[in-house]
Amino acid sequence: MKIVKSIVQIGYLYILLFIGNTIARLLHLPIPGSIIGLVLLFLLLQLHIIKLEWIELGAALLLSELLLFFIPSAIGVVDYHALFGVQGMKVVLVIVVSAIVVMLVTGYTAQWLEQRKKGDTV
Amino acid sequence: MSLFIAIASLLGTIAIFYICKMFYKKYKKEWLTPMLITPFVIIVILLLTGIPYKSYNTGANVLTNLLGPATVAFAVPIYKNVNLLKKHAFEIFVSIAVGSAVAIVSSFIMALIVGLNDELVHSLVPRSVTxxxxxDISNMIGGSPTLTAVFVMTTGILGSLLAPIVIKVCRFHRPSSRGLMLGMGAHGTGTSKAFEFGELEGTFASLAMIVAALISIVLSTTIFPVFEHLVINILLP
Structure with a gap:
């Protein structure tokens, strides 16, 4: 029963996605419909137009299996033979260095801002 | 036959993913993450059987499609933790703005340093976004969207593998700094990694991912072209 409920609720999320896509297309926004759908759902929850229990199970199912949905795109790499050699190693190097720098900077900035704020209130 | 391959691809991907997940839960080694092992196993199978990616993807595409409603679903953890997020709005915005700028600049500079071609450079620039x-960004700045999709994935996988090390070395103990760096550094995969740490971490990560996406659209279409012009024409004449 729970799985049926979850699937129906995923259907509701698809409706929101469809509305988001339509808005993006009609207004020529450079923002994907999924992000517009997200903002829309958030607003509808805030305004109590949509009740949390209508979508909570479906949302939880999708979010807990999120990694699975990324797998087919990752496998797309097989079509880029050039990336299997030196070029690919260079790309990986760029991504590793840049990812570490981004995480360090973001983490330290967030931590520093938190601590500063704490210092202000004390 | 092609219908058979499509169905086998979809069910096979799901089965391999869950088997990998079981192994990951049992042995708890970061490099065993299903994010790394599942694509590896499937790529080996495709190469051995000679099934082209296109045929594989006609079935497996169903999973990619679910990313749409899954992105919409991020509204739920955000809604549940809205008070917390209001309280931290300033830190979130500032650290993600800084993170997005660093992501764009560091990818660009590093790609130039190792000597990649123009298409690869521009496909790498938006790699830190969902x-x-x-x-879309890749298309706007002259990269290849398909290559960008592969780089985004690689960023997600490598980012979630590197994140626990960064967290340990830098002693990021707050849920906010952990979540923000994961969502910023490894977008969707980072966010699901963040949910492994806790719901609070996951919420910060989802928010980071969304804010990063919006800020990156603005940065890469307005400031990046100017920055690129400066670096290429003035610093490296």
């Missing part, structure tokens, strides 16, 4: 938006 896939659909990264592909």
């Amino acid at each position: 896939t659909p938006i990264a592909m």
Whole structure:
């Protein structure tokens, strides 16, 4: 029963996605419909137009299996033979260095801002 | 036959993913993450059987499609933790703005240093953003959206592998700094990694991912072209 409920609720999320896509297309926004759908759902929850229990199970199912949905795109790499050699190693190097720098900077900035704020209130 | 391959691809991907997940839970080694092992196993199978990616993807595409409603679903943890997020709005915005700028600049500079071609450089620039938006940005700045999709994935996998090390070395103990760096550094995969740490971490990560997407659209279409012009024409004449 729970799985049926979850699937129906995923259907509701698809409706929101469809509305988001339509808005993006009609207004020529450079923002994907999924992000517009997200903002829309958030607003509808805030305004109590949509009740949390209508979508909570479906949302939880999708979010807990999120990694699975990324797998087919990752496998797309097989079509880029050039990336299997030196070029690919260079790309990986760029991504590793840049990812570490981004995480360090973001983490330290967030931590520093938190601590500063704490210092202000004390 | 092609219908058979499509169905086998979909069910096979799901089965391999869950088997990998079981192994990961049992042995708890970061490099065993299903994010790394599942694509590896499937790529080996495709190469051995000679099934082209296109035929594989006609079935497996169903999973990619679910990313749409899954992105919409991020509204739920955000809604549940809205008070917390209001309280931290300033830190979130500032650290993600800084993170997005660093992501764009560091990818660009590093790609130039190792000597990649123009198409690869521009496909790498939006790599820190969630896939659909990264592909749009790539298109706008002259990269290849399909290559960008692959780089976004690689960023997600490597980012979630590196994140626990960064967290340990830098002693990021707050849920906010952990979540923000994961969502910023490894978008969707980072966010699901963040949910492994806790719901609070996951919420910060989802928010980071969304804010990063919006800020990156603005940065890469307004400031990046100017920055690129300066670096290429003035610093490296």
